[in-house]
Amino acid sequence: EHLMLAANTAQRHAGAYPEASFFLASGRVAHEAGGSIAQELAFAAASAVAYARAALEAGMTLERALAGTVVGLAVDQEYFDSLAKVRAMRLIWRNLTRALGCETPAVIEARSSRRMLAARDPWPNLLRLTAAGFAGGVGGADVVVLDGFTTAAGRPDAFARRQARNTQLVLMEEASLGRVDDPAAGSWFLDSRTRELAEAGWAEFQMIEAEGGLIEALKGSIIQPRIARARALREKAYADGSAQIVGVTKFVDPDPRPAPVEARPVAPATQRVCEPLIPVRFAEPHESDAR
Numbered sequence: 087e088h089l090m091l092a093a094n095t096a097q098r099h100a101g102a103y104p105e106a107s108f109f110l111a112s113g114r115v116a117h118e119a120g121g122s123i124a125q126e127l128a129f130a131a132a133s134a135v136a137y138a139r140a141a142l143e144a145g146m147t148l149e150r151a152l153a154g155t156v157v158g159l160a161v162d163q164e165y166f167d168s169l170a171k172v173r174a175m176r177l178i179w180r181n182l183t184r185a186l187g188c189e190t191p192a193v194i195e196a197r198s199s200r201r202m203l204a205a206r207d208p209w210p211n212l213l214r215l216t217a218a219g220f221a222g223g224v225g226g227a228d229v230v231v232l233d234g235f236t237t238a239a240g241r242p243d244a245f246a247r248r249q250a251r252n253t254q255l256v257l258m259e260e261a262s263l264g265r266v267d268d269p270a271a272g273s274w275f276l277d278s279r280t281r282e283l284a285e286a287g288w289a290e291f292q293m294i295e296a297e298g299g300l301i302e303a304l305k306g307s308i309i310q311p312r313i314a315r316a317r318a319l320r321e322k323a324y325a326d327g328s329a330q331i332v333g334v335t336k337f338v339d340p341d342p343r344p345a346p347v348e349a350r351p352v353a354p355a356t357q358r359v360c361e362p363l364i365p366v367r368f369a370e371p372h373e374s375d376a377r
Contacts, residue, residue: 089301093140100150107193109137109151112158116309118201119363120317123171127287129309130157131178132300138186139299152183152190156229162199163214165221167283170276172196172225173268174283181288195229196222201366205238206373207342210333216253223263224270230254238367240347307361317366324368334369 096108113130121129134155141151157175161168172194179192198218203211215232222230232250234242242250257263270276297303304310323329330336 089136089140090144093137093144093146096141096151096154097144097146100146100154106154107156108154109134109141110156110158110195111137112195114158114160114197115363116313117160117199118365119313120201120320120366120368121313121363122286122316123167123174123283124286124290125309125313125316126159127171127175127178127283128290128294129300130159130175131182131287131291132294132303134179134182135295136300148186148188149190152186152188156193156195158195158197159227160199160201161196161218161221161225161227161230162202163217165217165224166276166279168196168218168221169225169270170279170283172222172227173270173276173280174287176226177280177284178287178291181284182291193229194227195231196225196227197231198233200233200237201368203233203235203238203367204331204334204369204373205367206369207333207339208236208239208345209343211235211238212249212253215250216257219253219257220261220263223257223261224266226268226270230257236345236347238369239345241350243346243348246345246347304360310361310363313363320368321371324372331369331372334372 092109099106100108111130111134113126113128113133116129117126134152134157137155138148138151142148157179159172159175161172175194176192180189183189198215202214202218212235215235219230219232232254234246234250236242236246270280294300294303294309297306297308300309320329324331324335327335333339
């Protein structure tokens with residue numbers, strides 16, 4: 087019902103606002119719940135298809151629906167994988183729009199990951215966010231948005247918001263990351279990783295479509311267990327030491343300096359229509375040990 091409401095709203099305004107974006111086909115919910123890169127890419131692609139179907143049913147043309155769709159991805163401190171993920175999404179989008187008979191360039195919004203952030207010692211988050219912004223810019227995202235470095239502990243205050251804005255300005259205006267057309271092109275490793283992620287994401291997307299599409303797969307609790315398995319694998323890696331979080335599981339500051347935050351507003355209650363994909367923060371259990 088919410089999907090059709092969005093599609094009907096878009097259809098009403100499409101004529102008056104021909105350049106407007108109406109849909110955000112985001113895979114971030116899969117990422118923040120602990121999903122793999124392939125699952126995030128597939129979730130975004132399946133979201134785009136779900137919006138396109140709803141838009142067609144509402145009376146929009148396929149061309150307008152796809153042109154009005156922005157693809158949302160998360161970028162984190164693992165900058166090689168993050169920038170390859172953004173590039174892989176363009177390959178998936180091109181394949182998808184060709185299959186629909188309406189080739190349209192992708193518009194990608196890259197937002198910094200929240201699952202990578204630490205709360206007990208928030209200052210290393212500044213480095214994580216800088217790496218994430220670098221990945222989004224070099225990966226070719228059309229929009230890069232960075233969170234405040236204290237988001238894991240509470241609502242960022244004016245200082246944290248200023249740091250987020252300044253980090254983006256330095257990457258954009260001083261490092262000029264957005265002024266080079268696909269700087270990763272020609273790197274064998276990055277091209278190979280991009281292709282690998284695109285193929286894995288496309289395979290996951292085909293699986294979702296075979297299950298009836300994203301809405302049916304969520305309502306039937308088909309996607310949720312797969313994401314839970316991916317989350318468990320990463321949590322195990324942090325627990326056994328095969329993966330590390332700097333400042334949390336390695337090089338831990340025994341007496342970290344706190345950063346001020348504002349009170350977080352209470353989120354309104356929502357009606358549960360399927361098994362939720364609950365956001366995870368991988369540092370949280372280790373921060374409890376550190377305390």
